[in-house]
Amino acid sequence: MSPPSLIGNSCPSGRPHRYRLRRRGLDLGVVEAIARETAWERSEPVLLRGIVRWAGAAGSSAAHARAGLERALAVFDGLRSGGELADLCPLPRGFRVAGVSVCTEDVLELAKLHVLSARAPRELYVKANWLSTHPRDGSLRLRFSYGAEVLDDWLDDPASARAALAFAEAVCPAGRLVTHGRGVVAALRRRLGARPRFLQPILYSNAPNGGALFHHDFVPGQAGVVFAQLAGSTGWLAVPKRVLAGHIQAHTRSWRDLDRLLAAMDGAEEEDEAKANRSARARASRLARLLNEDRVFTRRLADDGWFFALRPGDALLLPSQAEHDVAWHSVFTLGDGANLGLSLGVAACR
Numbered sequence: 031m032s033p034p035s036l037i038g039n040s041c042p043s044g045r046p047h048r049y050r051l052r053r054r055g056l057d058l059g060v061v062e063a064i065a066r067e068t069a070w071e072r073s074e075p076v077l078l079r080g081i082v083r084w085a086g087a088a089g090s091s092a093a094h095a096r097a098g099l100e101r102a103l104a105v106f107d108g109l110r111s112g113g114e115l116a117d118l119c120p121l122p123r124g125f126r127v128a129g130v131s132v133c134t135e136d137v138l139e140l141a142k143l144h145v146l147s148a149r150a151p152r153e154l155y156v157k158a159n160w161l162s163t164h165p166r167d168g169s170l171r172l173r174f175s176y177g178a179e180v181l182d183d184w185l186d187d188p189a190s191a192r193a194a195l196a197f198a199e200a201v202c203p204a205g206r207l208v209t210h211g212r213g214v215v216a217a218l219r220r221r222l223g224a225r226p227r228f229l230q231p232i233l234y235s236n237a238p239n240g241g242a243l244f245h246h247d248f249v250p251g252q253a254g255v256v257f258a259q260l261a262g263s264t265g266w267l268a269v270p271k272r273v274l275a276g277h278i279q280a281h282t283r284s285w286r287d288l289d290r291l292l293a294a295m296d297g298a299e300e301e302d303e304a305k306a307n308r309s310a311r312a313r314a315s316r317l318a319r320l321l322n323e324d325r326v327f328t329r330r331l332a333d334d335g336w337f338f339a340l341r342p343g344d345a346l347l348l349p350s351q352a353e354h355d356v357a358w359h360s361v362f363t364l365g366d367g368a369n370l371g372l373s374l375g376v377a378a379c380r
């Protein structure tokens with residue numbers, strides 16, 4: 031299968047490609063993707079070029095994979111056109127809809143579809159969200175999980191986790207190229223020292239001018255995240271938290287106390303900002319502006335080799351060994367074609 035929407039990745043001159051980074055109305059300038067050696071053990075992102083194979087994967091032909099991509103892209107297109115999540119999402123055999131809810135306090139939420147299955151002890155759901163409130167950002171995600179969201183109880187029930195993954199693969203059958211493909215599974219097994227278990231599948235359809243602000247995905251009990259690019263292209267600033275802190279110190283010539291900076295960085299994640307007191311909030315928004323809106327700082331990270339351009343078939347491993355030993359990351363949409371990615375939490379099967 032030829033990868034769809036391949037954008038600007040051939041480089042006949044041998045020089046690194048240059049990418050203009052635009053997100054949510056901001057132009058963060060042009061950066062180069064400079065290859066660097068990285069290691070999971072150092073909490074560094076690991077880029078695996080072309081590891082998602084489009085043909086020959088277990089139970090998946092090239093035609094099946096293409097149909098799987100198109101099915102998922104149609105769900106996102108339907109949502110952008112105002113379609114109902116319940117009408118758009120295919121369910122695996124034996125799954126049934128229990129209801130639909132919308133959290134009116136969350137301006138980014140479109141709808142949550144509640145689903146029951148004999149395979150899952152707990153209620154499953156898929157939640158559709160915009161990624162930002164920016165009027166020219168059509169980026170969407172579908173998160174598949176189970177249980178009570180407020181209790182964060184999604185780590186401790188392998189049967190429900192497997193059913194949530196089956197639900198995600200019904201919406202995006204091409205996801206099996208990741209979860210059952212030899213390449214990704216072997217790459218994770220080497221790093222985890224055990225067979226990987228996949229958790230919390232999230233399908234992303236990034237749109238031009240969209241992406242995600244700097245954040246981390248550390249959750250106790252989860253070893254990291256794998257993001258697989260299935261269609262289109264995304265650009266990632268991905269860097270270990272302690273290295274990112276070093277760049278903040280060098281760039282600002284302040285924050286001499288590393289422990290205070292590492293703690294303050296968590297407040298700079300967008301979801302946490304509103305919870306802090308006034309001075310912590312001011313510090314957090316200064317840091318968030320530096321991380322997400324500063325051209326010179328963005329260029330600095332890219333020049334140090336922390337910018338990665340993903341095209342269809344590539345995967346990025348984002349380790350998270352501990353609160354401060356974790357790959358922070360920020361995402362940009364590259365190009366304007368159809369865009370689809372699958373993110374999966376990973377834990378070791380014990």
Ligand SMILES: [Fe+2]
Nearest residue numbers: 245246247359
């Ligand atoms: Fe993330």
